[in-house]
Amino acid sequence: MTASALISGFTRRISPEASLTHTRSGMRGVITAAEAEQIADGLAQVKAEFDNGTFVIREGDEDIHTAVERRLTELIGAVGGKLHTGRSRNDQVATDFKLWVRDAIEALRVQLRFLQSALIETAEKHVYSVMPGYTHMQPAQPVTAAHWLMSFFWMLARDAERLADAQKRANVSPLGAGALAGNPFGIDREALAQALGFSHAAQNSLDAVADRDYAAETLFVLAMIGVHLSRLAEDIILYSNPSFGFITLDDRYSTGSSMMPQKRNPDPMELARGKAGRLIGNLTGLLATLKGTPSTYNKDYQEDKEALFDSFDSLNLILPVVTAIIKTLRLNPDKLKAALIRDMLATDLADYLVRKGLPFRQAHHVAAAAVRTAAEKGVPLGGLELADLQALSPLFEADVQAVFDFAASVARRDAVGGTAPEAVKAQIEAAEGGGGGKRSPSSPDSL
Structure with a gap:
């Protein structure tokens, strides 16, 4: 198997940011300031080679990390071998x-x-x-x-x-956990974590x-x-x-x-x-x-x-x-x-009866019976005569015709989260984070 095959193409996306931070913040007392700057300058050159496509992976490179260390040593000499101090792949x-x-x-x-x-x-x-x-x-x-x-x-x-x-x-x-057992050089892992923008060290x-x-x-x-x-x-x-x-x-x-x-x-x-x-x-x-x-x-x-x-x-x-x-x-x-069909207003018909005082379960049965009657007569639900409806329940009156209006049906669903236009406007306002400065907890900050 070739080195290029061993080194997954996906690892090439990994940033050298952690290596730079490890050098500058995590190895104080382990390497000198001058050595740290040497390593940092060398890593910057390695990154530039990655960015412009000139970085070369060789047969002896086990993975992307040894490839970087090998190239770093070529650029800055033996001090490049100190990059890996106190850490593992x-x-x-x-x-x-x-x-x-x-x-x-x-x-x-x-x-x-x-x-x-x-x-x-x-x-x-x-x-x-x-x-x-x-x-x-x-x-x-x-x-x-x-x-x-x-x-x-x-x-x-x-x-x-x-x-x-x-x-x-x-x-x-x-970073600083080593291969599995921890770090023997007293590296400040919390300082490393902070320098890299992590909340804390594992x-x-x-x-x-x-x-x-x-x-x-x-x-x-x-x-x-x-x-x-x-x-x-x-x-x-x-x-x-x-x-x-x-x-x-x-x-x-x-x-x-x-x-x-x-x-x-x-x-x-x-x-x-x-x-x-x-x-x-x-x-x-x-x-x-x-x-x-x-x-x-x-x-x-x-x-x-x-x-x-x-x-x-x-x-x-x-x-x-x-x-x-x-x-x-x-x-x-x-x-x-x-595509709007009157049968879709059957629930509104049941709601009409509920407003007249009928328990919903009974109102549901009456509305279902009205749907069946309309089907038997070959008319839409709103096409039933008042007498047809009153045969199912005496609570039906002439005002029942107002039920068979799609826009009115939508407008009645005006509770929070409903489909009524006013409710939807409020929903959009919440989504945008409006409402007099009151923000929806589910809306992203930038909306």
Whole structure:
């Protein structure tokens, strides 16, 4: 096996930041100030070679860390061999990877905020647009299009919270834990942790080098984001189907067929939906790897990098596309209106009877009977005569006709979190962090 094969391409993403900090902050009393500056200057040159693609990996290099140390020694002489004093590749790679994950999470949170902003922006245009709401993919009750769009905002808000939580648990420094037993040179691990922006140093050296909880947890959050994007994609794919016609995608985000000229395929959303399976696979793959390892460090842990790099890459690829699709999609009011059927107001009919004093369970039975009667007569629910309704309950009066109004049905759902336009406006205000300075705990800080 060649050295290049031994050195995973994924480890090339790791930053030399920890090595620089280890040299400047963690080795006081172990190396001189002049030696520290020599090593720091040499590492800066090594980083430049990585950045411009001139760094050469040789056959004798066991991994990326020995390759860096070898090149550093070539540049600055024997003092380069002091770089590794008091540390192991085990704590080094764990530190480097945690730094990478921490930054990757922060960048992804920005992408999530962009998508959330797009959802708000599009929702604000459709606060009064009424559309069918579905349960079990059966027509259920009318809702506003804004309410539907905002449901995905709150899914992503929870994802942002989970990312912040995962970031917090990743922000514990393993540097200075050595291979597994700790550091014999009196290195100040808390100073190292602080210099690298960690909250504190890990309290157990065995756990420090073996902890991959943060990797699995982050993969779960990324998979959950993928699932939420998949659900959004599924809705858009379905609603853009001509059989529904609720949504028209911008031409930039639909493709034709090589055979059928009429086709407008929502390929980007299908790809977003498909990525969710990949993200779930990365999570389950790492969990299976971790399950089979004993305590402390094992080479198996190199698999965490491939899984996390791939999951972050996948989301960073699809999030901007989904954001652009949400910003540019067009809702078709005529199609939305045509899809509203009077049976969706059966719950409103039951609510009418409740307001007249009938217990809900009885009101539910009466409304169900009204639906059956309408079907038998071949008329929509709102097409029943008053006499037909009064045969089912004497509580029905002439004012019952006001029930059969979709906009009124939506407007009645005005409690917090409801689909009424005023409730949705309040929801958007909470999402944006408005309300007289009162911030929603689930909304990202920048919205």
